[in-house]
Amino acid sequence: MSGRWIEVGDGVFARRYVELDQTLGLVVGDTHCLVIDTGTDEVHGASMAAAVRFVTPLPWTVVITHAHFDHFFGTKAFLPASVIAHERCRAEILAGGDLQRRAWAARFRSEGKAEQAERLATAKLVAPMEVITSSVQLDLGGRAVTLVHPGPAHTDHDVFVHVPDVDVVFAGDLVEQGAPPSVGPDAHASDWPAALDAILDLNPEIVVPGHGDPVDADFVRRQRDEIARGVF
Secondary structure, eight states: OOEEEEEEETTEEEEEESGGGBEEEEEEOSSOEEEEOOOSSHHHHHHHHHHHHHHOOSOEEEEOOOOOGGGTTTGGGGOSSEEEEEHHHHHHHHHHHHHHHHHHHHHHHHTTOHHHHHHHHHOOOOOOSEEESSEEEEEOSSOEEEEEOOSSSSSSSOOEEEEGGGTEEEEEEEEESSSSOOOOTTOOTTTHHHHHHHHHTTOOSEEEEEESSOBOHHHHHHHHHHHHTTOO
C-alpha cells in the first residue's frame, strides 16, 4: 500500500495514502509517539506501522478520531498498545463495526475492488481500550499533546489532536481537503461549525484533515462557513 510522509512540524508528520485519499498522523516525543488513526484494514495498518517504525523506534499510543471503518480497522498492526478514543467511539465500534465492514466490503465488490473487499472482510476488529469524554493531555516526553472532543459534528464522538508547540491540529474528518465534508446520517451538521470554531480558537498554523493534504486556518474557516450555510 503506497504512502508518503509530509512533515508538518518538527517531529510531526502526516501520512498520505492514495487509497480513499486518506491522511493518518504521527507525533514523536522524546519517550513515546502518538499514532493518529490506523487505516482501513490490516494491510493498511501494517503499512502505517512499518512507516512509523522507519521514523522512530519509540513505543506508541494510538488515538482513533472517530468510528468510521477507514480510521480503525488497521489497529491490530499496532498491538500491543494503548488505544484511545471517545467513549461513544468505542461503543460504536463494538456495536456497528461489523455492519460497516459488511456494507463497505459489499460496496468495494460492486466497484470491482475485490482485493480491497477481501482485506476489509478479514480484518480483525479491535476496539479502543481507553476512553475519554472531553479532553485529555498526553505526555510524549518533552512534548504534550491534547486530545479534544469538541462536541457533536461529523459524528457524536469526534476527537481532534492538538500539538501546541508546533501549532498543528490533526482534525480527523472534522476537516476534509480531498473532497467535500462527509455529512452522513450520523453527522450533526448544525453543531459542526462550533466544533471547527474550537479548532480555530487554537490559532493553528497547519490543520491535517482526515482526507486530503494539510491546510491552513483560512481553509478551515471557509469550510466552517460553508457547513454553516448548508452547502454540503
